[in-house]
Amino acid sequence: MTDVDVTEFEHEAGFGDYFALLKPRVMSLVIFTALVGLLVAPVSLHPVVILSSILFIAVGAGASGALNMWWDADIDAVMRRTAKRPVPSGRVAPEEALAIGVGLSGIAVVMLALAANLFAAALLAFTIFFYAVIYTMWLKRWTPQNIVIGGAAGAFPPMIGWAVATGGVSVESVLMFALIFMWTPPHFWALALFMRADYDTAGVPMLTVTHGRRVTRNHVLVYTALLLPVALGLAFTSIGGPIYLAVAFVMNALFLKGACDIWRRDETVAEADNYRVEKRVFRFSLYYLFLHFGALLADATLRSLGLGVW
Amino acid sequence: MAIKTEHDMHKRRFSRNLGVGLVLAGFVALMFGLSVVKINAVGPIQGFDHVVRPELTEREQ
Numbered sequence: 596m597t598d599v600d601v602t603e604f605e606h607e608a609g610f611g612d613y614f615a616l617l618k619p620r621v622m623s624l625v626i627f628t629a630l631v632g633l634l635v636a637p638v639s640l641h642p643v644v645i646l647s648s649i650l651f652i653a654v655g656a657g658a659s660g661a662l663n664m665w666w667d668a669d670i671d672a673v674m675r676r677t678a679k680r681p682v683p684s685g686r687v688a689p690e691e692a693l694a695i696g697v698g699l700s701g702i703a704v705v706m707l708a709l710a711a712n713l714f715a716a717a718l719l720a721f722t723i724f725f726y727a728v729i730y731t732m733w734l735k736r737w738t739p740q741n742i743v744i745g746g747a748a749g750a751f752p753p754m755i756g757w758a759v760a761t762g763g764v765s766v767e768s769v770l771m772f773a774l775i776f777m778w779t780p781p782h783f784w785a786l787a788l789f790m791r792a793d794y795d796t797a798g799v800p801m802l803t804v805t806h807g808r809r810v811t812r813n814h815v816l817v818y819t820a821l822l823l824p825v826a827l828g829l830a831f832t833s834i835g836g837p838i839y840l841a842v843a844f845v846m847n848a849l850f851l852k853g854a855c856d857i858w859r860r861d862e863t864v865a866e867a868d869n870y871r872v873e874k875r876v877f878r879f880s881l882y883y884l885f886l887h888f889g890a891l892l893a894d895a896t897l898r899s900l901g902l903g904v905w
Numbered sequence: 906m907a908i909k910t911e912h913d914m915h916k917r918r919f920s921r922n923l924g925v926g927l928v929l930a931g932f933v934a935l936m937f938g939l940s941v942v943k944i945n946a947v948g949p950i951q952g953f954d955h956v957v958r959p960e961l962t963e964r965e966q
Contacts, residue, residue: 607914607917607918608917608921609916609917609920609921610920610921610923610924610925611920613921613924614924641942641946643935643938643939643941643942644939644942644943646935647935647938647939650935709939710939
């Protein structure tokens with residue numbers, strides 16, 4: 596009689612591992628920003644069309660996450676933050692991640708074309724291509740500006756949401772794109788400042804590794820200053836309003852102050868308090884984006900109740 | 906020694922099967938709902954279904 600060795604199944608993946616392959620935390624941000632982009636647009640859709648479209652945008656984002664995990668398994672394995680991901684930990688085979696990524700990309704794009712329109716589907720296809728090929732395969736390991744250009748991939752969802760409703764592009768959707776695009780560099784560089792060892796070990800050319808931490812601090816300040824006119828400018832478009840203007844005013848003042856605090860510090864001070872300010876600014880940047888898009892939604896609600904100011 | 910039927914492997918496989926099953930069921934339900942919405946959006950549709958429809962033939966004539 597042959598013995599059955601169950602140890603070979605020890606690392607078999609559960610459903611949660613495949614779900615983790617889709618980067619659910621990134622997906623939640625995509626769902627939120629795409630939903631806001633869709634709901635603030637001046638065209639109303641049936642709730643089932645909204646639900647389907649958001650779901651397929653989320654599936655597309657998840658698919659690009661799976662492709663990213665397939666390609667980056669080697670560097671994920673050496674970084675503490677990412678070593679437990681399904682592929683580097685051996686629970687999901689790289690080929691499985693690739694197959695899931697390609698399969699779900701196709702399903703998401705075709706289904707979005709059927710649920711919404713061809714333009715939104717083309718934009719989703721381009722976003723997946725941009726994140727998986729332009730960012731993951733090309734820019735990430737090649738240039739310290741990887742975060743800046745790669746941030747575009749994360750900035751497309753509200754534009755796709757807007758395209759689902761209107762079938763096109765407008766100044767409002769471009770500004771929503773620009774808001775996330777300009778927000779990404781200070782957000783990630785604040786993280787890179789206190790996750791230094793990880794990127795060093797992996798050999799990813801983060802600005803902190805290639806140009807040093809002084810230059811990174813300067814960049815955080817400059818990009819936060821450049822973000823300000825974009826964030827405030829959105830307030831004066833058709834989707835802006837008093838709530839958004841108030842939120843943008845307060846949050847940008849606080850973000851700029853945080854960036855100044857990062858800029859004023861040097862490594863000795865930062866190491867002494869274990870990167871307290873950098874960690875605070877990184878956490879704040881998450882609220883920054885959430886509140887800006889939340890405020891757009893609040894103003895849209897006011898308008899729908901006939902209480903819009905402009 | 907008693908044979909232990911419930912190994913951790915079985916739990917993981919069950920979670921996978923259940924997960925895939927629920928995702929597929931959800932997809933079918935969503936497609937059904939989407940089809941209903943899209944078809945209703947076109948407006949009232951009436952065609953021949955092997956029964957004489959005087960109101961259609963009269964309009965064509």
